[in-house]
Amino acid sequence: MKATWEKIEKNKGVLNVEVGAEQVADALDKAFKKVVAKANIPGFRKGKVPRQIFEARFGIESLYQDALDILLPEVYVQAVEEAAIEPVDRPDVEIEQFGKGQALIFKATVVVKPEVQLGEYKGLEVAKQDNAVSEEEIEEELKRLQQRHAELVVLEEGTAEKGDIAVIDFEGSVDGVPFDGGKAEKHSLELGSGSFIPGFEDQVIGMAKGEEKDVNVTFPEEYQSEELKGKAAVFKVLVHDIKRKNLPELDDEFAKDVSEFDTLEEFKQDISKRLEERKTKANEQERESAVVEKAAAGAEVEIPDAMISTEVEQMYKEFSSRLGMQGMDINMYLQFTGQDEATVKQQMRTDAERRVRNNLVIEAIAKAENITATEEEINEELERLASQYQRSADELRAILSANGSLDSLGHDVTTRKTVAFLVENSKTAEEVA
Template structure:
């Protein structure tokens, strides 16, 4: 087999392939075995028709399409290996010659990874955010823990306030007509949470147990239901119970109840340590993201639309998988939001393009700086995965090979090392107050 290529556009090449006549003959043999098992010729059992009889009746040309279907994928993959072309989309194939006793000649127009012209990527200035934890942040964390461990007390007298849990019935209508999802009984609503339509919770504040009231609201223009956007609605509300949070005292007993510490002071010190670690980790991630974005912005690269579309498809698949983990499928989500798949995917394109650009630039920097993953590092990652999933390393290797993810281990390691390289060679500047 012969394979040559020539560049025709910035991100496109034409691959010219010639497969010798012997391989064509072999493909025709395989095609005949496939179709002979189904051929119905009087006097012969299926699968027992002689080749000469079959070709005399149907013509050798009847085997061509099956033979091409057999030979083309094999030849194309082999040609890619020989020429070291890395396609990013399906090829546009044109068959120029195929026949018994002839060579198989075809050309494939292939979209390939774009060339990246790197700009400045060393010495980039990135903001180093402050990681110190303030007394206000510690107090806020303690307040959050207070809320989590609060005891709910049912009030027999008084009116509902922000922060209370109001147990209500509600029945909504627009122009006197009920709408889907607008009715519920004994619903627990935390007042001030902002979980209902703007203006609803504010009108429940001040209601007493057993009180009935018409609550008038207007659905937001950006509401998920097309039928309700911007519409005025009336909810008939009945308040059954008011539950108020009884917050525990912030003292040593509280610390003992919610932590492993004996005193509130020890607990506060632990909170400060954990908050600072969290901040440092977040700041490091911000710095990594910032230096990658700057390096990508300084580079020049023309990204083929096929790469962006493929990334959108991957993002959409990840999104649908996350929905399933939350007990919702994509059809339910689309109905709830009033969107279709095309709209959701279009919203993902900007982020998809950014991801592809960043990945291409990081790959180019890794090549320029000879950054690679060692066998020891790859094996170390396999060991980590084996330990995480309680499988043997060989099992992990087989699983990753089966779903085509083994190469991604090396890719991810190189990306991480390249990001580390950019951070190490960047200049930290203080955050402007």
């Protein structure tokens, strides 16, 4: 086999391939064995028709497509390796010659991974980060815990206030016509949460148990459902119950109930420590993101649309998976938000392009700095994942090898090392000053 690569545009080229007649003959043989097993010819059992009789009846051309289906994937991969290119999309293949006793000659128009022209990526300036925890942050965390451990008390008298849980029936209509998703029974709504259309919760505040009321609202212009954008609506609301949070006192008893500490002061010190650890980790991640974004902004790269589309598909799968873990499938989400798959994917394109750009720049920096994952580091990562998934490292390696994911494990390690390199070689604002 011979393969030559001819670049025709920045990220596109033509792969010219010639495959020997011997390989073509072998592919035709395999195609015959596949087809003859299903061929019906009077006087012969399936799979027992002689080759010459088959060709006389159906013609050798009847084997060509199956032979190409067998041969092309194999030789295309070999040609890509020989030409040392990295395709990022399916090739557009044009067969120039193929037949019995002939060589296979084809050309494949291929979109390849783009070249990256790196800008400055060492000494990048990032904002100074503060890991200190304020008293206000500690108090905010205590209030959050206080809310979580509050007792809900059903009010027999009085009216709903902000912060209460109103258990309501509601049915919405526009111009007297009910709309999809506008009806529910015994729905628990926290007043002031902002989870309903603006103005809805404000009008439920002040209602009493057993009271019915028409709530008048206007859907926002940016509402997800095209049919409801900017429309005035009326919701018939019935209040079944009002539940008020009975907050526990923030004292030593509270600390004993919700933690391992005997005093509120000890608990506050522990909260401060945990908040500092959380803030430190968040700041580290923010610094990593900042240096990668700056390095990517300084680079020049023309990203093929195919790479962005592939990333969008991956993001959509990840999004669907996250929804599944929350008990909602993607179809439920689309119905609830009034969107379709194409709209959601279009909204993902900007982030997808950013992710692709960042990954390409990180790869280019790794190559420029000769940063790679060592076998020891890959083994350490395998051990970490094995512990996480409660499997042996050898078993996990076998699984990853079988599905072709072992290389991606090394890629992940290399990526982390490269980001760490960028962080180590960055400067805070005060260092620059």
